[in-house]
Structures are given as C-alpha cells and as structure tokens.
Amino acid sequence: MKILIPLKQVPDSTVRVSVAADGKSIKTEGVTWSISPYDEYAIEMALERKDADASTVVAVVTVGPARSRDALRQALAMGCDEASLVVAEETAAPLAVARALAKVVEEAKPDLVLCGKQASDDDQGFIGPALAEVLGWAHVATITKIVPADGAAELWREVEGGHEVWKAKLPALATVHKSEKEPRYPSLPGIMKAKKKEIPERAFASLNVDSSAPALEIVAMEPPPARGAGKILKDGDAKQTAQQLATLLRDEAKVL
Amino acid sequence: MAMTAIETGFDLTLTEEQELARKTAHDFAAEKVLPRAAEIDEQAKIPRELIAEMGALGFMGAYVPEQYGGAGLDVLSYTLIVEEINRACASTGVALCSHVSLAVDPILHHGSDEQKARYLPALASGERIGCFALSEPASGSDAAAMRTGATRQGDSWILNGTKNFITNGSIADVAIVFAQTDPTERHKGIAAFIVETKTPGFSVGKLEKKLGIRGSDTAQLVFQDCRVPAANLLGEVGEGLRIALSTLDGGRISIAAQAVGIARACLEDSLAYAKQREAFGKRIADFQAIQWMLADMATEIDAARLLTWRAAAAKDAGEDHILAAAEAKLFASDVAVRAARDCVQIFGGYGYLKDFPAERHYRDAKITEIYEGTSEIMKLVIAEEILKE
Numbered sequence: 001m002k003i004l005i006p007l008k009q010v011p012d013s014t015v016r017v018s019v020a021a022d023g024k025s026i027k028t029e030g031v032t033w034s035i036s037p038y039d040e041y042a043i044e045m046a047l048e049r050k051d052a053d054a055s056t057v058v059a060v061v062t063v064g065p066a067r068s069r070d071a072l073r074q075a076l077a078m079g080c081d082e083a084s085l086v087v088a089e090e091t092a093a094p095l096a097v098a099r100a101l102a103k104v105v106e107e108a109k110p111d112l113v114l115c116g117k118q119a120s121d122d123d124q125g126f127i128g129p130a131l132a133e134v135l136g137w138a139h140v141a142t143i144t145k146i147v148p149a150d151g152a153a154e155l156w157r158e159v160e161g162g163h164e165v166w167k168a169k170l171p172a173l174a175t176v177h178k179s180e181k182e183p184r185y186p187s188l189p190g191i192m193k194a195k196k197k198e199i200p201e202r203a204f205a206s207l208n209v210d211s212s213a214p215a216l217e218i219v220a221m222e223p224p225p226a227r228g229a230g231k232i233l234k235d236g237d238a239k240q241t242a243q244q245l246a247t248l249l250r251d252e253a254k255v256l
Numbered sequence: 257m258a259m260t261a262i263e264t265g266f267d268l269t270l271t272e273e274q275e276l277a278r279k280t281a282h283d284f285a286a287e288k289v290l291p292r293a294a295e296i297d298e299q300a301k302i303p304r305e306l307i308a309e310m311g312a313l314g315f316m317g318a319y320v321p322e323q324y325g326g327a328g329l330d331v332l333s334y335t336l337i338v339e340e341i342n343r344a345c346a347s348t349g350v351a352l353c354s355h356v357s358l359a360v361d362p363i364l365h366h367g368s369d370e371q372k373a374r375y376l377p378a379l380a381s382g383e384r385i386g387c388f389a390l391s392e393p394a395s396g397s398d399a400a401a402m403r404t405g406a407t408r409q410g411d412s413w414i415l416n417g418t419k420n421f422i423t424n425g426s427i428a429d430v431a432i433v434f435a436q437t438d439p440t441e442r443h444k445g446i447a448a449f450i451v452e453t454k455t456p457g458f459s460v461g462k463l464e465k466k467l468g469i470r471g472s473d474t475a476q477l478v479f480q481d482c483r484v485p486a487a488n489l490l491g492e493v494g495e496g497l498r499i500a501l502s503t504l505d506g507g508r509i510s511i512a513a514q515a516v517g518i519a520r521a522c523l524e525d526s527l528a529y530a531k532q533r534e535a536f537g538k539r540i541a542d543f544q545a546i547q548w549m550l551a552d553m554a555t556e557i558d559a560a561r562l563l564t565w566r567a568a569a570a571k572d573a574g575e576d577h578i579l580a581a582a583e584a585k586l587f588a589s590d591v592a593v594r595a596a597r598d599c600v601q602i603f604g605g606y607g608y609l610k611d612f613p614a615e616r617h618y619r620d621a622k623i624t625e626i627y628e629g630t631s632e633i634m635k636l637v638i639a640e641e642i643l644k645e
C-alpha cells in the first residue's frame with residue numbers, strides 16, 4: 001500500500017504567537033516551526049502500517065515556503081520513505097493548494113491519502129475534504145485507525161460512546177484525528193538515513209493549477225483579551241464560601 | 257594555538273542533522289524525562305525503560321559509526337543531546353554521558369577491530385550499559401596512584417582491588433577498568449581492560465548516598481581474582497593511563513554540556529517564576545536586582561555553550577582538544593553552580609522546598625565541579641597547556 005500525507009509546517013505549539021505590524025498576520029521572526037500536530041498523527045498512523053507491513057510506502061508532500069523543507073526532513077527522519085516540496089513563498093488560496101496537491105496525488109498514485117484533520121495554525125480543516133473533492137475520491141473524516149481490507153480499507157472513527165467503522169474502496173482520502181500511539185520521535189539513525197534522501201522541489205507556478213477560487217481575505221487579527229486576575233475566596237467557612245461562589249457565578253460571571 | 261575547528265569562516269549555524277538531533281532530544285527530554293525528574297531524584301533510581309528509550313533513539317551510540325551499530329552523528333550533535341537531557345534531569349544526563357563518553361568512546365578509539373565489532377553494537381543500541389572505573393578509595397585526582405592490580409596468568413589477566421565512585425557501576429554490563437600491572441613502573445605499568453560485569457570475581461559493593469544527581473548510581477566495584485581474557489586488554493600494557501586521560505578529555509566536553517544543561521534549567525525555571533511571582537505590587541521580574549541575575553545567567557550560559565561547542569568541534573576535527581575541553585568544563589561547571597545559587601535565590605523560600613525544581617538544580621550543579629577532574633585539576637591542565645613551549 002502506498003500512503004501519501006500532505007503536511008503543513010506551522011508555528012510550534014510552544015511558540016507564543018504575536019500579531020505582526022500589519023495587523024493581519026503573525027510575526028514570523030524567531031518562530032520555531034514544526035509539523036502540524038494532526039499531520040504528525042497522520043504520519044504516525046501511516047508508519048504504524050509500515051511497521052506492520054514493511055512493503056508499505058509512506059510519502060509526504062507540502063505546499064509552502066522553502067523553510068518547509070525542514071518539516072519534510074523531519075518526516076523522513078521519523079521513517080517516511082519519500083518527500084517532495086512544492087514551493088509557494090506567497091500563501092496560495094486554500095482551494096488552489098488543494099488543486100496543486102491533487103496534481104501531486106495524480107502523479108504519485110497513492111492508495112490512500114491521509115491528511116491531518118486540520119492545521120493547527122488556522123484550524124480551518126479545509127484541505128482534506130477539498131482535496132478529496134478535487135480528486136473525486138471517497139473521504140472519511142477524523143479517523144483513528146486504518147485496517148487494510150483487500151482493495152479497500154476499514155477506517156475507524158470515534159463517536160459518542162463507541163466507534164464507527166467505514167469501509168472505503170481505494171484509492172480514498174481520510175483525515176486523521178489521532179493515531180493509536182503518540183507520534184514517534186525521529187531517531188538519530190533515522191536522521192542519518194533521511195540525510196541521504198533527496199527532497200525534489202518544484203515551483204507552485206510550474207503545476208499550472210487553476211487559481212481562480214472564491215477570494216478569502218484576512219481582515220484583521222487580534223490577540224485574545226488579556227485575562228484579568230482571578231479572585232480567591234478565602235473569608236468564611238465552607239458554607240459561606242459556597243454561597244459567595246454561587247452569588248458571584250450568578251451575578252458577575254452570569255453562568256448560573 | 258588552534259582556537260577553532262571551523263576552517264571556513266566563523267559559522268555557528270547547526271547543520272540540518274544537528275538541528276534535528278537537538279529537536280528530538282529536546283522533545284524527548286521535555287515530554288519523557290522532565291516529568292519524571294523529581295521522582296528520579298526522590299527514588300534515587302533511573303527507570304530502566306528511560307535508558308532503553310534513549311537507546312532506541314540512538315542517543316547511547318550517538319557518534320559511533322553506523323558500521324558498529326551507532327547513529328554516525330558527530331560529537332557536536334552528541335553535545336546538543338547531552339545539554340537537552342541534562343536540562344531535564346542531570347541524573348539521567350550523567351548516565352548517558354558516562355556510558356557514551358567514558359565507556360563507548362575508549363573502545364571506539366583504542367579498541368581492536370575485533371573488540372569494536374564485539375562490544376560496540378550492543379553498547380551503541382543501549383542494550384548493554386557501560387561504565388568507567390578509574391577512581392579508587394585512595395586515588396582520585398592522582399589516578400596513577402591506583403592500587404587495583406592485574407597479573408598475567410596464561411591467557412588471562414587476574415584483577416584484584418576496589419574501584420570507587422563508579423557511575424552506572426551497579427547497572428553496567430561492561431566496565432572499562434584500569435589496573436596496575438607492575439607497581440614499580442607506576443604509570444608505565446597501567447593497563448586498561450574491557451571487563452564484562454558478569455565475570456566471576458566481579459561484584460558491586462556499596463552504593464553511595466549523595467547530595468545531588470541522586471538518580472544516578474555511584475557504586476563501589478570489587479575485583480576478587482576476577483579473570484579477564486587477554487583479548488580484553490584495551491590497547492597495550494603501559495597505555496592505560498594515556499587511554500584514561502584522553503578518554504577524560506572527551507568526557508569533559510560532555511560534562512561541560514551537562515553543566516550548560518543544568519544552568520539552562522536554572523535560567524528557564526527562574527524566568528518562568530520571576531514573571532509570575534509578585535511582590536510589592538510588581539512582578540519580581542520587574543526588579544532590577546532580579547533582572548541582573550537573569551542577565552548574568554543568560555550571558556554566562558551562552559559563553560559556556562560556545563566553549564563547549566568549540567571543544568566538541570575540535571574533537572570532531574580530530575584536533576587536540578585537551579585545553580579546549582578543560583576550559584569548557586572549568587567555566588561551564590562554575591556557571592552551573594552560580595546559576596543554581598541564583599535560581600534558588602530568585603525562588604525565595606520556595607527555592608528551598610522540594611516542591612520546586614530550584615533546590616534540585618542547586619544539589620545537582622555541584623558535582624560538575626568535581627567529577628572527571630575537579631576545577632583545581634582543570635586549572636592544572638590548562639596551566640600546563642599554556643605554559644608548555
């Protein structure tokens with residue numbers, strides 16, 4: 001089975017992002033970049049398939065600025081077999097990104113495309129379903145497990161109180177909610193193996209994708225309002241404190 | 257004087273692999289080691305699976321060539337890993353340092369092809385653990401005064417004596433042991449041996465109770481007619497002291513990196529605390545007295561790291577690194593001790609409590625001025641290097 005994972009490089013979850021001077025984007029100076037966490041789950045899920053069946057080929061691709069190469073190198077170091085980069089220094093419209101990825105998918109001919117269910121920078125969750133739509137492939141959202149089943153795949157999803165099992169004929173696309181295990185760290189031998197691999201790159205423009213897409217524009221970005229200091233109730237016994245708490249929750253916080 | 261191993265200009269940018277190695281170690285340390293650091297200190301024990309995980313990630317053989325089952329990175333990458341692990345837990349950090357720098361390294365540099373093929377793969381994968389046994393109850397800084405003896409008997413050497421203060425001593429499978437083959441020859445009689453700890457006649461004596469790095473085991477090793485095959489002689493008879501000293505030159509780079517890691521823990525914990533603790537209606541980070549301590553810590557840590565990287569780069573380039581390693585260890589250990597003192601001070605009364613990490617850093621930092629050559633011995637080494645023609 002060949003699995004392709006389109007991934008996105010995003011600011012690391014430990015980075016405190018701040019709004020840039022234009023008021024519409026985030027400051028990128030000094031930011032540590034990482035693979036988006038749900039994409040890491042997708043990689044781990046694919047690598048668990050590869051652990052179970054060594055003939056599995058796991059490829060990753062990203063559409064993004066040149067610095068995204070680091071994210072691809074990390075994916076290779078985790079154990080992925082192939083990586084390729086579509087360089088787009090300017091942010092392309094999401095639908096155009098999906099179309100560019102569709103071209104890559106058509107060339108690479110994977111049996112399964114796994115996308116993180118959303119990228120942790122803008123949390124739109126757009127690319128997975130849009131890519132399935134452009135390809136005309138079956139799409140199952142937010143899966144937690146894959147079980148191969150003769151020309152098809154069982155795709156497991158967690159639902160309230162249990163799980164659902166869907167069966168999709170391959171090729172298919174799924175978005176990943178979580179892998180069974182936490183994503184593996186790139187091991188040092190993995191890093192050295194990855195070093196020896198080429199990461200072919202091409203320009204976004206060279207894919208000639210139709211870039212007509214409904215226009216989206218970020219109008220403004222604001223940090224959430226600073227949280228005020230908390231209040232500690234310390235006068236009185238337990239009963240009085242509970243009464244004060246109930247009053248405050250009703251009159252001040254207005255949650256009761 | 258060769259001051260840098262970097263021949264083409266002055267470039268401190270890490271390579272892609274070095275950066276990835278650092279990131280793996282950083283993430284592993286933050287997620288798997290740091291949450292257990294207080295427990296490791298309290299229980300005076302490193303969970304074996306933590307060492308196994310470091311093995312699986314390739315840390316235990318970071319710069320062992322791939323041909324011997326290692327990851328094939330460079331010493332600089334290893335230094336980055338050591339800093340990250342020690343940032344989280346100095347006990348786990350020294351278990352790694354002693355294994356790689358003091359047990360794996362001498363086999364890699366002084367072992368025969370047969371010894372390398374036989375011992376390196378299992379050590380590099382962390383399946384087996386190594387230790388370095390030089391110090392004795394009556395000889396530390398003056399290592400050449402060792403009393404442990406080795407006498408040749410047919411195809412074997414018979415070892416008798418006691419080694420003291422041996423890091424990883426009770427958990428090791430393989431020990432690099434130094435012994436005197438002829439007391440009248442003093443250092444010319446010293447030999448190094450690769451001793452499997454399951455060998456009859458080898459036993460672990462008492463485990464030391466310590467001020468800091470309490471999770472790391474420090475054991476007494478006892479040799480009673482311990483029969484070691486002649487094939488396990490490392491190098492030649494008479495080369496033992498040279499092997500010990502050159503191994504320690506490399507080891508000091510890892511202890512410098514350990515000190516940088518501990519100092520960084522002090523700085524990072526101090527920054528977080530100073531930003532949220534309030535006194536007199538302000539964050540304590542807004543007091544200049546606190547800011548000066550933080551500024552000194554940050555500056556000294558950067559300087560210590562640069563010295564450490566320079567020494568690592570010299571070792572990678574195959575250059576003489578005696579001076580660079582001694583300077584890095586002398587300076588970085590001093591920085592760690594000072595940073596730990598200021599960290600406790602910034603935490604105030606909470607710095608004195610076990611509930612906060614500051615007191616652990618304070619206890620852990622001190623050892624970096626003692627083992628693998630005390631600060632006084634570092635100055636002796638440095639003076640000897642700069643005074644020689």
Ligand SMILES: Cc1cc2nc3c(=O)[nH]c(=O)nc-3n(C[C@H](O)[C@H](O)[C@H](O)COP(=O)(O)OP(=O)(O)OC[C@H]3O[C@@H](n4cnc5c(N)ncnc54)[C@H](O)[C@@H]3O)c2cc1C
Nearest residue numbers: 388389390391395396397421422423474627628629630632
């Ligand atoms: C936790 C721990 C782990 C250790 N791990 C290992 C290990 O894995 N393997 C191993 O072989 N050893 C190990 N050691 C031993 C360590 O390397 C020695 O303790 C150290 O080298 C100092 O030796 P000593 O304790 O005998 O002190 P001494 O040599 O007795 O020194 C006492 C004091 O005298 C000073 N001094 C000595 N000689 C001179 C001189 N010529 N000029 C000026 N001052 C001098 C010293 O600096 C020190 O201040 C460990 C020690 C500890 C505490």
